[in-house]
Amino acid sequence: MAKGVRVIITLECTECRTNPDKRSAGVSRYTTTKNRRNTTARLELKKFCSHCNKHSVHKEIK
Numbered sequence: 001m002a003k004g005v006r007v008i009i010t011l012e013c014t015e016c017r018t019n020p021d022k023r024s025a026g027v028s029r030y031t032t033t034k035n036r037r038n039t040t041a042r043l044e045l046k047k048f049c050s051h052c053n054k055h056s057v058h059k060e061i062k
Contacts, residue, residue, distance in 0.1 A: 005035055005036050005037050006033045006034065006035055006036070007033065007034060007036050008031060008032075008033055009031070009032060009033065009034055009043065009060050009061075010029055010030070010031050010060070010061050011029065011030040011031070011032060011043065011045060011047065011058035011059065011060055011061070012027055012028070012029050012058060012059060012061045013027055013028040013029070013047075013049040013051065013052065013056055013057075013058050014056065014057050014058065014059055015049065015052050015056045015057075016028055016049060016051050016052060016056075019052070026051050027051065028047070028048075028049040028050055028051050028052070028058070030047055030058060034060075042059060042060040043059070043060040044057055044058070044059050044060070045057070045058050046058070
């Protein structure tokens with residue numbers, strides 16, 4: 001059986017990891033898919049973080 005090119009990745013808020021003075025405890029995470037052939041580098045997207053209560057950069061984690 002052939003392996004798929006698309007993989008499921010997790011995006012995590014960069015500001016939640018570093019900022020202790022946020023609105024609520026926890027880290028915002030999103031899951032999405034990416035094409036391994038076209039996008040070999042790690043993704044960085046601006047998404048809404050419910051813990052920071054604003055749009056911030058979310059980076060791909062392993």
